Amino acid sequence: MKKGVIVGITAGIGIFAVILAIAISIMEESDVYEVEDTLDREVSPDEEITPEIQEKLDEIEKTNLEEEYSPKPRDWITSGPFQIDRSEYVLGEKIFLVIGGLSSQEKGQVAFLRPLNDTYYSVYQTIPFDGAKKNAFNYYIEPKLSKTSKICSIDDIVGEWTVVFRGTDYENLKFKITDEILPGEEEDYQVPVC
Structure with missing residues (x-):
């Protein structure tokens, strides 16, 4: 009889521990955050701009019209399957990169x-690509001041930039x-951050 009581108590403690562990795990905040995979952002190889990018472009143009600003026209610069939307930008403009038609060997x-x-x-940002996983996608960057990146003032951003396609023989874009x-966007650029 003593064995039965000990087994019952042990089983009760075990069940209580499992229930307690489940309750604690539900109440805890997760430290896991979903990070957007740039290779999962799709564009059809037949289209230059996805609806998502077009919506963002329309939003920017609407803002520009409201503030009586007229951006330079898009003059898509191309190197193989890679394109950027302009040859000249002002501070605060996004630089759109469209990649379409990568071969499965291009990585x-x-x-x-x-x-x-x-x-x-100096490398500002890199974007991985792998034609075996995605042969087309869109991306954009917006150069900003950053103390951690040692981009202290507009002098660190202004000038002629280069886009290099590592792992390929495609010509660089400038x-x-x-x-x-x-x-x-004036407030973001007027005061040095370093």
Whole structure:
């Protein structure tokens, strides 16, 4: 009889521990955050711009009209399956990258390089691509001041940038960022952050 009581108590404690563990795990906040995979952002190879990108472009143009600002026309610059939407930007404008028609063997990184001086560049951002996983997708970057990246003032952003396609033989693309500031974005660029 003593064995039965001990087994019953042990089973009761075990069940209580399982219920307690489940309750604690439900009440805890998760430290797991979903990160957007840039390779999952799709564009049909037959289209240059997805509805998502077109919506963002329309929103920007609407804002520009409201603030009496007229952006330079898009003059899509191309190197193989890679395109950027302009050859010149003002501070605060987004740089749209459209990738379409990668072969399954093409894998590498798109590297946006900001000028340090007339000869040297620093990597601002890289975007991985793998034609075996996705042969087309869209992406955009918006150069901003950043203390952690040592981009302290507009002098660290303004100039001729280069886009390099690591892992391929495609020609580099070049674009310029001027010292003009997009209306409504002046506050983000007027004071150095370092």
